[in-house]
Amino acid sequence: MMMEVKNLSYKYGPLKALDDVSFSLPKGKVIGLLGPNGSGKSTLCLCLAGMLDRKGSSGEIKLAEQDLGSFAPEILARKMAVVFQDNHFSFDYTAYEIVLMGRSPYLRPLQPEGPEDHRIAEKAIRDCDCYALKDRPVKSLSGGERQRVVLARALAQATPVLLLDEPTNHLDLKHQKQILSLIRELAQASNVLSLVVLHDLNLAGQFCDYLMLLDQGRLVKQGTPEEVLTPGNLNPVYQIEVHKISHPLTGRPQIII
Amino acid sequence: MRRDVKAWFYLLPLSLLTVLLGLASGPAGFGLLNDPQVMAIRLPRVMLGMLAGAGLASSGAALQAALGNPLAEPYLLGVSGGAAFGAALALLLGLSAGIGGALGLPLFSLAFGLLALYAVYRLSKVGFRLPAETVILSGIIVNAFFSALIMLLLALAGRQLQEMIYLLMGNLGMIFGTQSLYLLWVCAAIIILCTAYLWSQGRNLDLLSLGEQPAQSLGLPVEKLKVRILVASALMVAAVVSLAGVIGFVGLVVPHLARMIAGPKNSRLVPLSVVLGANLLVLADALARTMAPQEIPVGVITSLLGVPFFIYLLRRKKRSVL
Numbered sequence: 001m002m003m004e005v006k007n008l009s010y011k012y013g014p015l016k017a018l019d020d021v022s023f024s025l026p027k028g029k030v031i032g033l034l035g036p037n038g039s040g041k042s043t044l045c046l047c048l049a050g051m052l053d054r055k056g057s058s059g060e061i062k063l064a065e066q067d068l069g070s071f072a073p074e075i076l077a078r079k080m081a082v083v084f085q086d087n088h089f090s091f092d093y094t095a096y097e098i099v100l101m102g103r104s105p106y107l108r109p110l111q112p113e114g115p116e117d118h119r120i121a122e123k124a125i126r127d128c129d130c131y132a133l134k135d136r137p138v139k140s141l142s143g144g145e146r147q148r149v150v151l152a153r154a155l156a157q158a159t160p161v162l163l164l165d166e167p168t169n170h171l172d173l174k175h176q177k178q179i180l181s182l183i184r185e186l187a188q189a190s191n192v193l194s195l196v197v198l199h200d201l202n203l204a205g206q207f208c209d210y211l212m213l214l215d216q217g218r219l220v221k222q223g224t225p226e227e228v229l230t231p232g233n234l235n236p237v238y239q240i241e242v243h244k245i246s247h248p249l250t251g252r253p254q255i256i257i
Numbered sequence: 258m259r260r261d262v263k264a265w266f267y268l269l270p271l272s273l274l275t276v277l278l279g280l281a282s283g284p285a286g287f288g289l290l291n292d293p294q295v296m297a298i299r300l301p302r303v304m305l306g307m308l309a310g311a312g313l314a315s316s317g318a319a320l321q322a323a324l325g326n327p328l329a330e331p332y333l334l335g336v337s338g339g340a341a342f343g344a345a346l347a348l349l350l351g352l353s354a355g356i357g358g359a360l361g362l363p364l365f366s367l368a369f370g371l372l373a374l375y376a377v378y379r380l381s382k383v384g385f386r387l388p389a390e391t392v393i394l395s396g397i398i399v400n401a402f403f404s405a406l407i408m409l410l411l412a413l414a415g416r417q418l419q420e421m422i423y424l425l426m427g428n429l430g431m432i433f434g435t436q437s438l439y440l441l442w443v444c445a446a447i448i449i450l451c452t453a454y455l456w457s458q459g460r461n462l463d464l465l466s467l468g469e470q471p472a473q474s475l476g477l478p479v480e481k482l483k484v485r486i487l488v489a490s491a492l493m494v495a496a497v498v499s500l501a502g503v504i505g506f507v508g509l510v511v512p513h514l515a516r517m518i519a520g521p522k523n524s525r526l527v528p529l530s531v532v533l534g535a536n537l538l539v540l541a542d543a544l545a546r547t548m549a550p551q552e553i554p555v556g557v558i559t560s561l562l563g564v565p566f567f568i569y570l571l572r573r574k575k576r577s578v579l
Binding site: 088091102153 | 321322325326327457458459460461463464466467468470471473474475476477478479516520521522524
């Protein structure tokens, strides 16, 4: 297993954000993480990225059969790239400079980026459809453009695991499809495991191999989109009535309200 | 050719001119470059100006990147104020003479400069971020606190009052007040080592400026690195304050000028800031010594230049959607 989580709980003070979550994820799959606001998706992402105070957490997280806490930071950054929701830039780096920063886990201090680093960064920036933006200052980019630049930076890290917290946020339809197709392609061609937080159940139904549904910090259902995206699972979690239809081309489950 | 490389071609001869101008100006008259008595006074003063300018500028650049905040600056963050309190305390305790002073003064400034920086950091941290506004507010609070303590020391001071006031105004001539050239060498070593360290961390400073979470996901040991960078910055500020007092705004203005020339990459920014800062302070001091019949503290000049620049930055920030 690429990533294994056993009995993970997390508390912010007295507040329980994650409650006894267990799952294991294989290589080369796209996993969707679903759930209403405040269900613990972002907390789970932060835990998996090793970014939360260990005081509040209990349970086990293993990456490639090794305890997550035992990785040195730069080694972890070669195994797992993370894209967060909130991308704030204080200085006007160009988009390309930001993407090139994805190569830093492979570089020593003062060692300049080599031709291989530039090749990888350029491929990443093309894959995310922001080559035309490469010399623009990031602060001048729109939210969606920034999101793609940050995603390109994560791809430049060339990791076997991607952790993406709402990567389709701010993106228009074309780019939503493009980014999720790209993640699928990486899974098939390079065996990359992606764990993707998604708000859009229909995108999740179309692009993910497995889904995990969180509610109030508990993992209430995991399985294929067919198994998870049912009114029986979704109605109590989202507290509305939903209906399931099939995608006219792919036959994959789609949810309407 | 890259813009920052081109800038170096202009800056190096310009620095030579700056040094000559610094050596040639003073109350005794313009020129006098072959008068050994005059040079014995002006040479250490120009050296101190270059050191102080370089130290303040590179510590400003590093603080801006490490806190991810373009308005960070040792003076505005209260680091200089803390360091000045430490130095004033050392003066009051009589720790300023000879070799003892060469170590005691910077040690006291460092201790209180670090304390001030730590206080600002803790006060302004919101979750994983250090928002520009809270950093500036915390700086004001910490500054107010140390100003009160400094006034207390001034009230208690007897014969050291003159020295203390010079310290607070920021003055490159103070080096003769403390009568200690040892201190100049100690501080030169501190500033050179710390600047070299910050330059070596150029890429890591870039990553830190993205914020804690992105920096960590790109493989940085964020906490450890931040502590090292903040300590190096505070060390330089303490060294400068114990020799030249509180000189404001150099750490704000210079990195921004350097960024306009070289872009935000810190591996280019830090060395450029060092040279620009050294030039700027020596020029400002030459101005301070010649523009009025009486010598003006150089801190007055840098603040008069720095405040409009700060306003310009604030307005630009307001326009670019906070």
